[in-house]
Amino acid sequence: MLRIHFTSHDLQNIRIARQPDPLWELICGVCRLETGQGPLDFGPWRRAAKDRLSKDPVAVRGLSPLRALIPAAGYIPDFLTPPVTGGGLPAGLDQVRRTPRARLVHELTRLAESRPLPNWTTSLGRPGSDALTSLAAALGISFRALVEPHWPHIRTAVGNDVDLRSRALLDGGTRALLDGLRPLARWKAPVLEVDYPTERDLYLEGRGLLLVPSFFCWRRPTALADPGLDPVLVYPVEKAPLAFARGTDDGVERLLGRTRTAVLTEVAGRKARTTSEVAEAVGIALPSVSYQIGVLRDGGLVASHRDGRYVLHTATPLGLRLLSTGSFSGAR
Template sequence: MRIHLSMADLTRIGLGGADPAWETAASLRVLQTGGTAFDRWRRLVRWSLPAHGERLLWLCRPGAPAPAFLVPMTGESGVDAVLGEIRRTAPARLAAGVRAAAAGGPLPRWARELAGGSTAALEELARALVDYHRLAIEPHWREITTRVDADRDLRTRILRDGGVSGLLTSLRPAVRWRAPMLESGPGPELHLAGTGLLLVPTWFAREAEVIPSPAGGPARLAYPAVHTRNPVPAARRGPSKKALAALIGPTRAAALATMATGCSTSELAERLGVTPSAVSKHTAVLRDAGLISTHRDRNTVLHSLTPLGASLLADLGADPNQARSLR
């Protein structure tokens, strides 16, 4: 994938929020891959997936781009807006998306009907999306939005301190910025020519993916949000946040909870009411334990949780919004 950005495009870089369409498409791929990340979620969804959900799995295969009609540009409007746009998909665009998903292979009967513009086939696909969203996405939407908002806040700070170049550089390793081009794995080559680019942090994403937007709007680049490889937290929580404080000490527990949404050294010092030098000592211990990672962008040092740190925080039920009470 190569995205060529002009000077006009660089002035039109946006940051999106949690997008139900992107999360759905990305999660369908996760559902079909192995690995320990999301394993608990994967088992639950696979066990309960209705038969018509297999249509979605066929359309969103690992290693293949998502059909553009499944990720309409509705942003954070919600699943109803997504369904409305999908139902209004032009027949030619629908057929192109189905054939691209087939990758030259045979089309199942339902896919042939969908590509042929069958209203009944499109409605059945919409019902499959509704059922899948209720099963796989909706129960975890609060967690998804929390993670995505944390990533967007982190990128916003990087943009403020390091400019557009710093922002695009921070997308590595999913995307490489080699001015004036963004590069990643397999995918199309796009020349944006002034339409701009919307960056969409996606919790379930395992790699970056771009979709040109119709009607001259910005292209959209979905990329793995910070901590996207963390497992979905269990519905039942373990011990309270006091257990975390007893395990690693109250100040480091508060630091860990605060870093759930990403923060700089100075922000962490302010939240904890300690000096920056004291924060540096605590973050060094947490980093050596594999609980946090640190990213330097020019004069700013930003800290965020590793999958291990986020898993520990989730399993112990610590609330990042209550960080001060852990002191």
């Protein structure tokens, strides 16, 4: 558990990043690429990414140094995710290139305690060496190969979360904002208890906290390891599973059609949806949504149940598997 300790000044200085941060998304994305985590959320993206890597030797070379520095679990050097400024990828890469040598040595020494590092890491930041510039270039190449093709989906998911958090803050203040982080975190004033893989205490001491919504962050929030850096809490946003499905050649649209695929994707979210909510999200008329849901329900892909005045819809395991695999070939 990560316990974030607030002062009264910190409570007045909570901010939300309004856009996805390219380097946080890339670093979290590399973690998702290296594991089978989140097969529903990330399976199609992972398959598309690996397919691209099989055809793009430049992207493979760019990803190689990142794989050396980014373990699937455990400590990741903080210099790879510099302060979130909203300046986009160029600003982030410039900050990486300007990382002081002493900080690089400190963070890489810590990383080396858990995994062997290649020899080239010893030259990072050394006067006359271009290793840090090359690493920044590798970050840029990897971002363009793995993340940039899906940036509109990422931006939409993060934007939806920012809207949700902003409304909570406007309607109920800081307390409502922090309470809204459940189940990822629990607000027990003056401490925010965050689901975290290790036991840590972070004292904000008047610096405030930047909340960074992230598409590729998975299951639990993450934070910078160095408590002396500007505090951030990166947390996963809610998203329709397989938001990338329509951007891949997995065949779901060819099987179901575009409208029906959109409806199934929407009801496959983490919360049950009413017919009106699906219609609004997909952008089609209510009678058409009712018809499409009926067809999906008859096919065993959607389940519906009444809750008071409303009928709620969710995807069945078969529907989820269809979205995950792109066809019925994985169904048993």
